[in-house]
Amino acid sequence: MLPLMVALSLGTLTLPADRVCADPDGKGMTPAQEAEAFADRFFEKPEVNQSLAGAVVVIVQDGEVVLQKGYGYADLEKKTPADPEKTVYRMASLSKPVTATALMQLAEQGKIDLEGDVQDYLGGLSVPNRTGEPLRVKHLLTHTTGFDYTDRAGTLTGPLSLEAYIRTYMPTVIRRPGEAYRYDNFASALQGYIVQRVSGQGFGAYVKDHIFSPLGMANSDFVLTPQLLPKLAPAYDSRNRLIPPYEVVPTEMPEGGMLSTGADMARFMVAHLNGGQLGGARILRKETAASMHTFQKAIHPDIPQMTYGFESFIHQYHNGQRVISKGGDIEGYHSWMWLLPDHRSGGFIVYNNEVSELRVPFFQAYMDHYYPLRGGGAEEKEAPASQEMLKRLEGRYQELRSPSTLYTVKAEDGRLTVRDSSGSHTLKGDASLLFHDEEGVPAAFREEGTGETYFYSSSHPSSWARKLREPEPYQDVPESDPDAGAIYLLRQLGAFGDEGQTRFRPDETLTRAEFTAMLVRLSGLQPSKEPPAFKDTAGSPYAAQIQSAYEMGVVQGEGPGIFAPEQPLTRLEAVSILARHAEGSPGEGEGAPPVAGKAEEGAGGDAAGQPESAATPPEAWAEQGVRFATAAGLWPAAAREEAAQRQWLAQPMSRRQAAAMIGSLLLQRMEAEAWAALLQV
Template identity: 50%
Template sequence: MHIRTIVCRKVLLPVFSSLLIASFVPQPMASASALKPQTTGVMGAKEAEAFADQFFNQPQIRKQLAGAAVVLVKNDQVLLEKGYGYADLSSKQPIDPEKTVFRVASISKLFTATAVMQLAEQGTIDLHADLQTYLGDLNIVNKTNKTLTMEHLLTHTSGFDYTDSAGGSAQEIPNKQFIKENVPTIVREPGEAYRYDNYAFNLQGYIVERLAGVPFTQYVQEHIFKPLGMGSSSFKLTPGLRKNLAVPYTAQKDPIPEYPSRPAESPDGGMFSTGRDMAQFMIAQLNGGQLAGARILSRDSVLDMQQIHHQIHPQVPGTGYGFESFYQNSYNGQRVIGKGGDLPGYHSWMWLMPEQKVGGFVIFNSDGPDLREEFFKAFMDHYYPGSPTTASTTDTSQAELGQLTGIYQDLRLPFWILQVSATDDGKLTIKDPYGSHILREIAPLLFEDELGNKAAFKVNSNGTPYAFYNKMDSWAKKAPEPHGYTDVGNEHPYASWIHEAGQLGVLASDGENAFHPDQEMTRAEFISGLMHLTGVAPSQSTPLTSDPQEKKYLGYVQKAIELGLVQGCGPEQSFAVTADITRQEAAVLMWRAAMIAGVNMTQSSGIKLAGDTAPWAVEAVKYIVNNGMYGPEIALNSAGALDYRSTEPLLRQEAAALLSLFCNRLSVK
């Protein structure tokens, strides 16, 4: 069977790009608001509107904005409900927070969690019981000795090997079908570590539907939306909602074509709503589950949802039931619980301050800089300015610090790695795609860098260290010690890269523990190694066929085709799965992966290429060469140019260097 080569660009599937949009912690920025800080919190509607007006009227904000809806509530009142910019740039249709409909993306998870909590109140669900009780004929393989429960699903701690599904058919499929076609395996003890889990919330919707005996969308409509008067909210894009749906835009203000939810009416991120409707939900959450005469949850259930149930360190907020603790650097000492949402062209953030009886919701209909974070930081600095504090320093021995050093691989996006090392003066150095920083310990296993970002570590009962730093949606797990190979000694010129590729799990040895560094590798094997770094599950079925020894790679090859990593412009450009991959073909795959990840594509060194490179691969090879992602097999010539040997087969040792250096030299925009 043949797969298509990597020649032409195309629009990447939005379901995969949305996986990456909200993964990273924005670096600290100055507050965009110049209003004098208040010391008494949000007071009244007039002042709240003045604050929001000043924020959105700033030239740099107006330049980036397509449209936004903002809602602020306090106690039982809506203080601010206002639109800025346009729902449709071409017709100049303004945002109306009462009528304009948005995809709220992962804020949908709060409504799925609310449905679960309702069934828990009725005794239909036990949050701590074996989840298999509620799955019927669906069986989830558990490779651990710990039972999976509903609480693990609610807190993103399921231990699933795959929590996201990208690519696949552009057609909508029912959630029941989606759940059964994408069953994960439990590979970590449930409750052990945090990894943002979309599948877990789709699974909750599936369980709600099974136990309630009605479709999930109908259940939420009858038991949440209708009691709260949320008449413009649904998990289904009805004709009435489509008429008022804000057009999504790219960062360049190009309209994004309408795309389906996957699965259809998806419990993890398929909800449509307005600013007015979201105000109703926030007030109910702040009022113990009640809005006017309607009650959707008991006060105890609401408190349980808003409580932190899982965290890496007592001083670092974690996850509640459906809620999360993003943008922690802006909390200014207040207790904040919230939920963000990201889909192409839609970016939302809802936050609650239960002790203050204050809530906020902001949503944008364009990609680009994270204006949600800027607005939230401006809000907190204006209404709840924090008092500067001097963090204490903990004296930790070099031996204790040494236990934390090593390579950490992100659980959700395995290409995102942290390199942690100890300094001679009792500190840690940490390097990630944002750069290198010095960490000083301010409490046991809690550190702070020079920018004020927290880094926390946790060593589980089985001795596995995890780290949290600069990435909101998952922890990173310390990679195992380098694996030894019978044919790769420490003196081997590629030894460090080969060992690290083994640590990262991207290239396997044979059954006799040999690596075969000088052996050529097939396209299927290389694609499989690269796809492993994305954290996306391989396809469960594929029309591709191959030699028996290559069959294990075909699920990843199929997924690469679905994501657009492997593509072509015609059947004449197809090539065999089992053919050896050339260096330029591998370069194009890495280049496209970098573009999907949204990393820095700057090519600053300006190295000139020598030798033969196909026109369709020149830009990709330049990216690889200018970022130094190669081993000693190539070097600059006397004229200062470099022959990448583009048309030659890629050897396994060279693939190890390429994949390892890709992770190590990744930098975000």
């Protein structure tokens, strides 16, 4: 082991003139002084410093650290300054490039074949696979596994070993491996397990011995050790209220469990930019590091997504440069690291509260400051897309990771109009299926030999979206039915779980269990494998979905250990559950606990005994649901007055009414202003 410190004496470092002078105020400064002045100006902005708890930033260039500095407080109560050398943060998904680096070390030693079948490295565990094509190790690194589930809901009870976690939560391959990109937490967990199996060491021990220790990353680990605990910056919510400490599960989480400091991350960045070497310590061969910086998956050559372990997103801010990056989000902590291998430069930012997004603005400022765009915007390289081609792309698209995120694509006057959660966009493109919207955001389509058509926009980096096929008709829902549009939309999305069924039974009463299962299917999260929290759901075919909804904080039950799964769903229950579902934004977490305090804040009942029924007029627990119904325009024409609303809310919910209500909300989600208003109720 060669513990090495990255030199902080930067007087000899020189940057190319066009970058040093990108900001007139930087003239005459050393690179270190100029970088500090740049970062100071960003954090002096009122919209940044007034909401921030604490943050650490790092800038590296040509094998040296140009800047590592803290802003604000790591601990608000103790007024402990954020310190890049001492303050430890949860890195969340920024763990993934470290995990990938560990796997690539074993690959360059010939112990792992990137073209090999994942099954060969799992011992007695098996990967269910419905495609007939092998899941290869490289698919784990590029998030192209084809898994049916790549995320799980809520939290788990620990401690839980990595092997036990993999064994319990193994998903199924349902899409041809390598075909489509979908952000994949489980793929990174599998990478860590393969490292553990092949090396014969525990995952965390291997990373410490072969990455952290050689690079001198003394304050980094995949476990919150007694040594790191006093250094951990407390997590704060959006109002800078303390979030209680928590552990992640599995105990060593390859996909999101790393803890580190700004100074340690600087060492990791410099090593990668130096071809796998920091001082006298080498963690990767030069050619291996280069392969990790080379794009391996792209929906279009001009819009790459993945290398082996790094991502490439928000291309509109890359200013024509090759940028690889990785961000992380876990409750109370948000991080982002980006590297420009062609320039041996990069940056890093982490902060410990739920403030508005700082990472993208800081990255954009960095790129405009050091690598300003030269010349005009996007150039058309091929002939414009024909109207025939554009018509072929028309349809409704569904994100692979978040099934409730939809896009509607329509061809008009030689262009495409796309409606999504950020509004309506006009796309102009060429025959290669590369497009740009009116703000220069790139987008692309890809037509596969399997008959699938995929869509991706750089502003929506979670996954590609697939074009939906027309749903099979129900015998009892004709096209003339007033709710046919909503019913068939949800069938397209797989919300009912009734593939092959020919009847919908639109006027039957929906049960609490059926409604809950519909929402979980739309979340894209794996049904829970945890024991049921409600004793009366153990025999229900929807037990796993109910447990998932409980872990997400979407349902809380009828009383101590009681859910009443077969009880008819009332409209008040429905709107209250929908309000919690909308607020929670399921599918975004990376192993953090479910949102705490929902019930206490009036969002609903809880398993300890606060009822969720609507046999009586709305009580305090249902106020949020009532406000949500009003904001969403869910009241029928006859229920404008309060008394009529109470009577309407107390009635059972039919299957058609549930479909109409959820369908309305999904379409509203495609209108940014309307959805934002719903989340404010």
